[in-house]
Amino acid sequence: MEQKQLKQFTFYALYAELMDVLNDEERGKLLRCMCEYMFTDGEQNELTDKKLVFLWGNIIDYLEADKQAQIKDKIVRANRQMKHFTFYRNFYEAVELMEDKQAGQYIKAIYNYTLNNAEPSKLPSPVDLYYTLAKRKLELSKVRSSIGKKGGKAERIPVTTEQVNAIQPEGLTSIGMDGFLKNNPQVKNDIYKSSMHLTEGIDWTMLDYELPNSAHRDCKSLYQILAHQKEIVGGSW
Secondary structure, eight states: OOOOOOOEEEEEHHHHHHHTTSOHHHHHHHHHHHHHHHHOSSOOOOOOSHHHHHHHHTTHHHHHHHHHHHHTTOOOOOOTTSOEEEEEHHHHHHHTTSOHHHHHHHHHHHHHHHHHOOOOSOOOTTHHHHHHHHHHHHHHHHHHHHHHHHHHHHHTSOOOHHHHHHTSOTTOOOOHHHHHHHHOTTOBOOOOGGGGGGGTTOOHHHHHHHGGGSTTTTOOBHHHHHHTHHHHHHTOO
16 A cells, blocks of 8 residues: 655654764765655665664654654644754755755754754855755745734634724714623623624614613623624514
């Protein structure tokens, strides 16, 4: 059965710490072995150097856990106690174009930039080109992740009185949402951007007047009150 092609794996700071004790060529050999293990289903080159074999034994469990989770389409949850970044298949494709020494320089530049925010002083060609391309991909991933996190948080921030007033029809006499909430301190503002349409055209003065007489007088959710505002104001309880 053909193995599922993986697109990436988690590169932990532990890998970088172990690679730091190696020279460029040794580092490149270890990286190549890691990439072949994660991205290919054929035979990989065996490590013969005792030092590399020892280091490999210290990372194989992490690689195997990551690999099996991806093969089984499970969510890969990186160990948050260790700094890490995503190593993409595209980086391995660059490694395949380099000699071991160059690959060692390449991965050191990547993990120093990603984990320590340190730029390499000078990289030989073509390592400098491949590093620049990898850096762009990593920066784009950071931006996307940041946007995703901000977007998720913004969705859970209740809308403000100013935002609600901005979508109300002109000339609507009302105490406004702010006045309604002040008069009804037990009601929580749980209106978010996704439900902001419920505030359009609301006569907050009438809603404030009729709420105590309605079946929803004990409701503490502004969302629920607005969802039933026609019933409340219409007096059909």
